Amino acid sequence: xxxxxxxxxxxxxxxxxxxxxxxxxxxxxxxxxxxxxxxxxxxxxxxxxxxxxxxxxxxxxxxxxxxxxxxxxxxxxxxxxxxxxxxxxxxxxxxxxxxxxxxxxxxxxxxxxxxxxxxxxxxxxxxxxxxxxxxxxxxxxxxxxxxxxxxxxxxxxxxxxxxxxxxxxxxxxxxxxxxxxxxxxxxxxxxxxxxxxxxxxxxxxxxxxxxxxxxxxxxxxxxxxxxxxxxxxxxxxxxxxxxxxxxxxxxxxxxxxxxxxxxxxxxxxxxxxxxxxxxxxxxxxxx
Amino acid sequence: xxxxxxxxxxxxxxxxxxxxxxxxxxxxxxxxxxxxxxxxxxxxxxxxxxxxxxxxxxxxxxxxxxxxxxxxxxxxxxxxxxxxxxxxxxxxxxxxxxxxxxxxxxxxxxxxxxxxxxxxxxxxxxxxxxxxxxxxxxxxxxxxxxxxxxxxxxxxxxxxxxxxxxxxxxxxxxxxxxxxxxxxxxxxxxxxxxxxxxxxxxxxxxxxxxxxxxxxxxxxxxxxxxxxxxxxxxxxxxxxxxxxxxxxxxxxxxxxxxxxxxxxxxxxxxxxxxxxxxxxxxxxxxxxxxxxxxxxxxxxxxxxxxxxxxxxxxxxxxxxxxxxxxxxxxxxxxxxxx
Numbered sequence: 237x238x239x240x241x242x243x244x245x246x247x248x249x250x251x252x253x254x255x256x257x258x259x260x261x262x263x264x265x266x267x268x269x270x271x272x273x274x275x276x277x278x279x280x281x282x283x284x285x286x287x288x289x290x291x292x293x294x295x296x297x298x299x300x301x302x303x304x305x306x307x308x309x310x311x312x313x314x315x316x317x318x319x320x321x322x323x324x325x326x327x328x329x330x331x332x333x334x335x336x337x338x339x340x341x342x343x344x345x346x347x348x349x350x351x352x353x354x355x356x357x358x359x360x361x362x363x364x365x366x367x368x369x370x371x372x373x374x375x376x377x378x379x380x381x382x383x384x385x386x387x388x389x390x391x392x393x394x395x396x397x398x399x400x401x402x403x404x405x406x407x408x409x410x411x412x413x414x415x416x417x418x419x420x421x422x423x424x425x426x427x428x429x430x431x432x433x434x435x436x437x438x439x440x441x442x443x444x445x446x447x448x449x450x451x452x453x454x455x456x457x458x459x460x461x462x463x464x465x466x467x468x469x470x471x472x473x474x475x476x477x478x479x480x481x482x483x484x485x486x487x488x489x490x491x492x493x494x495x496x497x498x499x500x501x502x503x504x505x506x507x508x509x510x511x512x513x514x515x516x517x518x519x520x521x522x523x
Numbered sequence: 524x525x526x527x528x529x530x531x532x533x534x535x536x537x538x539x540x541x542x543x544x545x546x547x548x549x550x551x552x553x554x555x556x557x558x559x560x561x562x563x564x565x566x567x568x569x570x571x572x573x574x575x576x577x578x579x580x581x582x583x584x585x586x587x588x589x590x591x592x593x594x595x596x597x598x599x600x601x602x603x604x605x606x607x608x609x610x611x612x613x614x615x616x617x618x619x620x621x622x623x624x625x626x627x628x629x630x631x632x633x634x635x636x637x638x639x640x641x642x643x644x645x646x647x648x649x650x651x652x653x654x655x656x657x658x659x660x661x662x663x664x665x666x667x668x669x670x671x672x673x674x675x676x677x678x679x680x681x682x683x684x685x686x687x688x689x690x691x692x693x694x695x696x697x698x699x700x701x702x703x704x705x706x707x708x709x710x711x712x713x714x715x716x717x718x719x720x721x722x723x724x725x726x727x728x729x730x731x732x733x734x735x736x737x738x739x740x741x742x743x744x745x746x747x748x749x750x751x752x753x754x755x756x757x758x759x760x761x762x763x764x765x766x767x768x769x770x771x772x773x774x775x776x777x778x779x780x781x782x783x784x785x786x787x788x789x790x791x792x793x794x795x796x797x798x799x800x801x802x803x804x805x806x807x808x809x810x811x812x813x814x815x816x817x818x819x820x821x822x823x824x825x826x827x828x829x830x831x832x833x834x835x836x837x838x839x840x841x842x843x844x845x846x847x848x849x850x851x852x853x854x855x856x857x858x859x860x861x
Contacts, residue, residue, distance in 0.1 A: 271632050273772075321823055328578055331635060332779055333822045335772050339815030347809055455769055459643050462636045470632065500651060503644035507625065510637060514628055 241371045243488050249377045249446075251484025252384030256439035257457060258464040258476045259391065260432020266408040266471020268425050269327055273334040274314065275436055276458030277341035282307040282437025283449040284349050290356050290441075299356075300383065303441040304434040311433025315426060323422075338455060346451045355448045362445075380442050387438065388477065395473050404428060408471045463506045469519025478517055537697075544689040552685035553757065554801060558794045559692040560753045563699055565777045565789035567746035570703070572775070573783035574712065575739045576719035580635050581626075581642030583771035585744040588618055589751020590761045591649070594662040597756065604668040604682060604691065611752035612745050619744025623737045630722075639768050646766035661762045668756055682756060692753060696790075699746060703786060706742075715739060776818050782828020791830050 261275045285306045290299035314337065322329040357363075362376045395401040406414040407421045415421050439457075440449075447453070464483050468475030483502050490501035509516065544552050564586055571577045589611045596607050626637045649656045656662065667688070669681035682688040706712045717725045718732055726732050755761050764770065773796070781792025796814070803810035825832050 265632065269632065271635055318819065318823070325826075327632060329822050329826060331578065332775070333819060335775065336815045336818035336822060338769070338772070339776075339811045340819065343809050343812035343815065347812070455767075459639060459768060463640055466633065466636050466640070499647045500644060503640055503647065506637075506640050507644070510629065511625065514633070 238371050239492075242373065243492060245373055245377050245381065247481075247485040247488040248381050249384075249484075250487055251481040252381055252388070253439050253443055254460060254464050254484055255388060255477055255480035256384060256435045256442075258461040258468070258480060259388075259473055260428075260435045261461050262465045262468065262471055262473065262476045263404070263408070263428050264425075264432050265465065267404065267411070267421070267428055268323075270319065270330045271327070271334070272432075273331060273458065274337040274341065275334075275432070275461065276454030276456070277338055278307055278311055278433045278436040278454070279440040279443075279457055280345060280449070280451070280454035281310055281341065282440030283444050283453065284345055284354075284440075285437065286441025286444055287349070287354055287356055287449060296356065296359055296362065300438070300441055304437040307437025307440070308430045308434040311436075312426065312430045315429045319429075320422075341454070342451050349449075349451075351451055353448050353450045354444075356444045358445050376445060380446070383438075383442065387435070391435075392473065392477075400427075460502065463502050465516075467506055467509045467516055469516030472516070472518040475516055475518030540693060544686045552689055554797070556685070556689050556692050556757055558797050559689070559696050560750050560757060561774075561777070561793040561797060562790040563692075563696055563753075564747055564750040565774055565781070565793040566696075566699055566703065567743045567750065568774050569778050569783055569789040570706075570739050570743040570746075572778055573788075574706075574715040574719060575736055576722075577736065577739070578635060578775065579626075579638045579740075579743070580768060580771050580775070581622075581638030581640075582743070582747055582774055583766055583768070584622070584642040584645050585615055585619060585747035586751040586754065586770070586774075587645065587649070587761075587763070587766035589615060589748035589753075590755035590765055591656065591662070591751075592748070593668075593752035593755035594665050594761045596752075597665050597668060598662075602666055602668050604670050607668050607752055607756075608695075608749055611748045615745035615748025616741055618748070619741045620737070623740035623744065627733050627736050627740065639771070642766060642768050642771055646763060646768075649763050649766060656763070657761075659763060661760060663760045665755055665759045665761070667759065688757065695749070695753070700786065700790075707786070711735075711738070776814070779826075779828060780818065780821060782830040782832070784827055785830040785834070788828050788830040792828070795829070 257275065257279055261272060264270050264272050264275070282303050286299040286303035289302050290296045293299070318333060318337070319330065322333055358376055362379055365372045365374050366378070367373075395404065403414070403419050403424055406417070406419060407424055411421055443457075460483065464476060464479045467483065468477070468479030483505065486501045486505055487499070490499070543555060547555060564582075567585075568579065568582045571579050571582070592611055592614055593607060596610060601607070622641055626634060626641060629637050650658055652658075667682040669683075670687070670691075671680045678684055679687050682691065706715075714725070714730060714735055717728075717730070718735055722732050751765070754765075774793075777792035777796045778789045779792070780795055781790065782788030799810060799814055803813060807813075821828070
């Protein structure tokens with residue numbers, strides 16, 4: 237019993253983190269057809285901002301609040317000054333530009349924060365475990381899942397119910413038609429990019445106490461996020477959610493039953509999905 | 524420039540390349556060989572990028588495949604160079620055929636993502652099969668192949684001799700360049716070029732686009748596997764980092780740096796990349812930052828790469844006021860892959 241619930245919590249936490257990263261990636265792709273390979277770098281930047289804030293102010297909660305905002309600023313800067321120059325030149329210049337940015341960010345982090353692995357010690361309130369119905373669970377994981385669920389709820393509500401969300405959905409569906417209806421898709425995209433960057437930064441700072449922080453951490457998580465986006469269907473938030481939970485669960489199940497091959501499981505899922513349903517679980521067939 | 528003198532610069536380059544190993548010292552020969560091998564790898568990727576308009580982010584898979592294959596062959600089966608190359612080529616063909624058949628189901632962005640994923644899958648598999656692959660440590664102390672096995676053969680028949688290794692790599696590279704030149708002049712090359720420019724129209728004209736893409740994918744994959752087998756022989760070491768997706772990213776960087784539209788572009792790009800790595804890396808640990816910034820600037824301001832840029836500048840300097848013939852025909856990156 238203990239182990240089942242514990243692993244369930246692990247799966248949820250993994251799924252939540254993956255969703256926070258991949259939702260931005262998926263929307264950025266859906267709206268502007270930009271594959272942002274630097275999205276993992278934003279996750280990394282968020283993690284390091286979190287470390288600096290948490291150590292400087294001695295408060296992890298503030299770090300969780302502020303690091304995403306700073307990451308969003310970085311994201312907007314990158315989008316405005318660099319990425320926006322490639323619009324209209326097709327997909328590949330964007331992919332290549334963000335690839336170059338991956339190298340830059342990895343090195344910048346090494347210069348500013350140093351190469352060794354860093355981590356955060358949890359405040360006493362989060363470091364302990366809580367016993368629920370005879371099962372002891374680490375509070376921090378519950379905290380991560382809680383924050384994640386809150387953000388996901390807000391995001392899904394805003395995306396599905398608000399006017400702004402409707403505009404984003406219209407842009408994803410048919411960019412030209414949305415523009416013809418008077419929606420400024422470019423400005424919308426700036427906003428989506430900022431939100432995506434903030435979510436990646438949030439995932440980064442939340443992940444530090446669990447997975448630690450090191451230069452190159454973004455390049456590793458990026459692949460999992462890309463798998464989620466492809467499996468879920470590009471540009472679909474609901475698909476990203478389903479796929480995140482699926483991949484999170486698969487990773488944990490893999491760790492329990494076949495530890496050596498645990499990371500291979502997600503790629504096997506990817507290959508299976510692509511062979512059976514190339515557009516992804518919730519994706520629509522390309523026009 | 525008179526047509527009569529067209530080949531003189533090339534001939535001079537060839538002469539320098541042939542004479543080079545007799546003037547290098549210490550590890551410089553190894554460095555020259557590394558450039559040749561990496562150049563082969565970059566040239567193979569350019570079959571996909573420059574000729575078919577497919578940006579594969581998983582090309583490191585085939586380099587790693589060749590490298591691990593070489594580690595296995597050289598340690599356990601045979602030390603003969605020709606056997607090694609033949610097996611690498613064959614396995615490269617088979618694996619790239621299988622992988623290509625799957626990854627080419629997706630176009631555009633999907634292709635980018637699935638090639639990354641396949642490369643990572645292989646990486647993870649290698650890491651998890653510790654007993655065979657050495658896991659994260661890779662495989663070390665791989666013997667170098669020889670041209671002729673047996674006792675009492677002269678030293679220069681073994682690739683332990685740096686100069687022999689250099690000439691083997693140079694010969695293979697020249698063969699590859701000649702092959703690519705032929706490909707570009709052939710009907711197949713014309714079909715490739717058509718698919719790069721407009722896959723829909725090629726499909727409408729009755730060409731089985733995906734089959735031709737698969738042909739290109741197999742060419743690229745098998746050449747990369749050969750380059751990988753040489754890579755492992757050169758360093759006597761296989762590092763699983765070859766399979767991490769950033770290796771595939773680096774080779775894309777080389778190709779774009781040199782220029783996708785010219786035959787020699789990727790080779791120049793590879794040489795430049797490695798030179799930056801060796802000489803800048805000796806000065807500062809943060810050479811990747813410089814490299815990344817150069818790359819970003821290239822994508823923004825010189826998307827055709829260095830070789831066309833320099834060739835145009837050279838031509839304008841030679842004959843002011845005239846355009847290099849065919850300067851407009853430099854293929855641009857495709858707007859949207861199908």
